[in-house]
Amino acid sequence: MNAIAPPKRAGVLKRLLRDPAAAIALGFVVAMVLAAVLAPWIAPTDPFDNNLALSMKPPGTPGLLLGADAQGRDLITRMLFGLRASLMMGFVATAAGGVVGVLLGFLAAFYQRWLDGPIMRLMDMMLSFPAILVGLAIAAIFGPGLSSVILALAIATVPLMARIARGSALVTMRLDYIEAARAIGMTDARLIWRHLAPNCLSAIFVFTTLRFGQVILLGSALSFLGLGAQPPMAELGAMASEGRNFLFFAPHIAVIPCIGIFAIVLAFNLLGDALRDALDPRLRF
Amino acid sequence: MLRHAMQRVALVVPVLLGVLLIGFLLMQVVPTDAATVRAGPTASPDVVEAIRRDLGLDKPLYVQFGLYLWRLAQGDLGVSIINNVPVTQELGATIGPTLELMVASLIWAIPIGILMGTVAAYWRGKVVDRAVLAFSVAGGSVPVFFLGLLLIWFVGFQWQLLPFTGRGGPLWTLEGLKAIALPALTLGGVFIGPVSRMTRTAVLDVLSADHVRTARAKGLTERRVVTAHALRNALIPVVTLIGLQIGFLLGGAVVTETVFSWPGVGRLAVGAILSSDLPMAQGTIIVLSAGFILINLFVDLLYAALDPRMRAA
Numbered sequence: 001m002n003a004i005a006p007p008k009r010a011g012v013l014k015r016l017l018r019d020p021a022a023a024i025a026l027g028f029v030v031a032m033v034l035a036a037v038l039a040p041w042i043a044p045t046d047p048f049d050n051n052l053a054l055s056m057k058p059p060g061t062p063g064l065l066l067g068a069d070a071q072g073r074d075l076i077t078r079m080l081f082g083l084r085a086s087l088m089m090g091f092v093a094t095a096a097g098g099v100v101g102v103l104l105g106f107l108a109a110f111y112q113r114w115l116d117g118p119i120m121r122l123m124d125m126m127l128s129f130p131a132i133l134v135g136l137a138i139a140a141i142f143g144p145g146l147s148s149v150i151l152a153l154a155i156a157t158v159p160l161m162a163r164i165a166r167g168s169a170l171v172t173m174r175l176d177y178i179e180a181a182r183a184i185g186m187t188d189a190r191l192i193w194r195h196l197a198p199n200c201l202s203a204i205f206v207f208t209t210l211r212f213g214q215v216i217l218l219g220s221a222l223s224f225l226g227l228g229a230q231p232p233m234a235e236l237g238a239m240a241s242e243g244r245n246f247l248f249f250a251p252h253i254a255v256i257p258c259i260g261i262f263a264i265v266l267a268f269n270l271l272g273d274a275l276r277d278a279l280d281p282r283l284r285f
Numbered sequence: 286m287l288r289h290a291m292q293r294v295a296l297v298v299p300v301l302l303g304v305l306l307i308g309f310l311l312m313q314v315v316p317t318d319a320a321t322v323r324a325g326p327t328a329s330p331d332v333v334e335a336i337r338r339d340l341g342l343d344k345p346l347y348v349q350f351g352l353y354l355w356r357l358a359q360g361d362l363g364v365s366i367i368n369n370v371p372v373t374q375e376l377g378a379t380i381g382p383t384l385e386l387m388v389a390s391l392i393w394a395i396p397i398g399i400l401m402g403t404v405a406a407y408w409r410g411k412v413v414d415r416a417v418l419a420f421s422v423a424g425g426s427v428p429v430f431f432l433g434l435l436l437i438w439f440v441g442f443q444w445q446l447l448p449f450t451g452r453g454g455p456l457w458t459l460e461g462l463k464a465i466a467l468p469a470l471t472l473g474g475v476f477i478g479p480v481s482r483m484t485r486t487a488v489l490d491v492l493s494a495d496h497v498r499t500a501r502a503k504g505l506t507e508r509r510v511v512t513a514h515a516l517r518n519a520l521i522p523v524v525t526l527i528g529l530q531i532g533f534l535l536g537g538a539v540v541t542e543t544v545f546s547w548p549g550v551g552r553l554a555v556g557a558i559l560s561s562d563l564p565m566a567q568g569t570i571i572v573l574s575a576g577f578i579l580i581n582l583f584v585d586l587l588y589a590a591l592d593p594r595m596r597a598a
C-alpha cells in the first residue's frame with residue numbers, strides 16, 4: 001500500500017493564498033461566516049427593535065454606522081442577522097442537495113450496469129427544470145417561506161452534484177488501486193467510502209464552493225420576490241425587497257443588503273475559481 | 286439528422302408529461318374545492334354538485350388527470366380564483382411581453398459578450414483579458430434586482446432619462462422602446478458575463494487549432510484569421526452554451542419583470558403564488574416549463590444541424 005501515496009493537501013492553502021484575490025476572498029468569507037455565527041452576541045441591538053424616530057436615518061448617523069431602515073431598525077444588526085439567515089439558507093440547501101446528489105452520482109458510477117441509466121435519466125429530467133421554476137412550484141405548493149426556498153434550492157442542486165460526482169467517480173473507478181481493493185475482497189460500501197470518495201473530493205469541493213455562491217444568489221432572488229423569508233425576518237434578499245419601497249427616500253435601505261449579497265457571492269465565486277486552480281488545474285466545469 | 290431529431294423529440298414527451306403531472310398534482314394539494322369556487326359564493330348545493338360532475342371531480346384521480354389533459358388540449362387551464370378571468374387569457378396577454386423582454390435583452394447582450402470574449406481570448410493574459418475576466422466574474426455575482434434598482438435610481442429617478450414602470454406600448458413606438466430600455470439593460474447586463482466567459486474559452490480552444498496555424502502560415506491577415514477561421518468555429522459551442530443559460534435567463538426575467546412592473550408571465554406567476562391563486566400559478570408554471578423545455582430542444586437540434594458530429598451523441 002505504500003506505493004500509493006495519498007494526495008498531498010498541505011500545499012493547497014499555500015497555493016491558494018499566493019493569489020491575492022483568492023486570499024482576500026478567503027479572508028472575507030471567514031470574516032462573514034464568523035460574523036453570521038456570532039450575530040446574536042456582537043449585534044449592537046435586537047434585529048426587531050424599532051424606533052420610528054430613527055426611521056430612514058442615513059449611514060453615518062451617530063450610533064448608526066449603516067443607518068436605519070424604514071421602521072427605524074439598526075441596519076448593522078439587520079445585516080448581521082440577514083447574513084446569518086442567508087448563509088444558513090445557502091449552507092443547508094447546498095449540503096442537503098449535495099449529499100443526496102453525491103450519493104446518487106456515486107451509486108450511478110459504481111453500479112454502472114444497473115443504476116447508471118435510471119439515475120442519470122432522472123437527473124436529466126430534473127435538469128429540465130431551471131432552479132427558478134423549482135422555486136416557483138415549491139412556493140406554490142407549500143406556500144412562500146424560507147423553508148420552501150431551501151427545499152427548492154436543494155432539489156435544484158441534486159442533479160448538478162450527481163453529475164459532478166458521477167463524472168469524477170467514473171474516472172477514479174478505472175484506476176488500478178480500485179481493482180486491487182476489489183481483489184482483496186473489500187465490501188462495496190467500504191470501497192466507496194474509503195477509496196472512491198476521497199479521490200473525488202477535490203472536484204466535489206470546488207463545485208460546492210461555486211454552487212454555494214449560486215445558491216445564495218438564487219435564494220436571495222426568491223426572497224426578493226416575496227417567496228422566501230417573510231418580514232419581519234432579516235434575510236438579505238427580503239431586506240432588499242423591503243428597501244425597494246423606500247428607494248427614492250432612503251436608497252441605502254435597499255442598496256446595503258444588495259452590496260452584501262454581491263460581496264458574498266463574488267467572494268465564493270473567486271474562491272471556487274482559485275480552489276480549482278490550486279487543487280487541480282485540469283478540472284473544468 | 287432526422288433520426289437524431291426524432292430521438293430528441295421522443296425524449297421530450299415524458300418530460301412534458303411530467304410537467305403536466307406536477308401541474309395537475311399542484312391542484313390536488315389545495316384545500317379549496319374547485320367546484321365551489323367556480324360556482325361562486327351564492328350558488329345552491331345542486332349547482333355545485335352539477336359543476337362537480339361537469340368538471341369530473343367525482344371521478345378517480347387518473348380519470349381526472351385524463352380529463353385535465355383533454356381540457357388542456359382544448360386550451361382550458363381553468364379560471365383565476367382572484368378575478369375569474371380564464372388563465373389562458375391572462376397567459377396570452379403576458380407571453381408576448383416576456384418574449385419581448387428576453388429578445389430585447391439578448392439582442393444587445395450576446396453580440397457584446399461575444400465581442401468581449403473574442404478580444405479577451407486574442408489578447409490572452411494581457412490587461413484586456415484580465416479586465417474582461419474580472420467583469421464577467423463580477424457580473425456573475427450581481428443580483429439581478431441590484432442592477433435593476435441601480436438603473437432605476439440613477440437613470441430613471443436622478444437623471445430622469447427613461448421610464449421604469451410597465452410597458453410603454455408596442456416596440457415600434459418611441460414610448461415602447463423607452464419603456465423596455467431599462468428592463469432590457471438589466472436582464473442583458475447580467476447575461477454578458479456568462480456569454481463573454483464562454484466565448485473566451487471557445488475561441489482560445491480554436492486559436493490553438495491546426496487550421497488556424499495554417500491560416501496564419503498562408504499569410505492571411507490577423508483580422509481574417511480571427512473572424513473567419515477562429516470565431517466562426519468557436520460560435521458552435523457558444524450557441525449551445527447560450528442555450529444552456531436559458532434557465533438563468535428565465536430566472537433573471539422573473540426578477541426583472543417584478544422590479545420594473547413589466548406585465549410578463551414571470552410577474553404573473555409571482556403575483557399568483559403570493560395571492561394563492563393556484564389555477565393561475567399552475568398555468569404560468571406549466572407554460573414557463575414547457576417553453577423552457579422546447580427552447581432547449583430547439584437549441585439541441587440547432588447544434589446538431591451546425592455540427593454533424595453531435596448527432597451521434
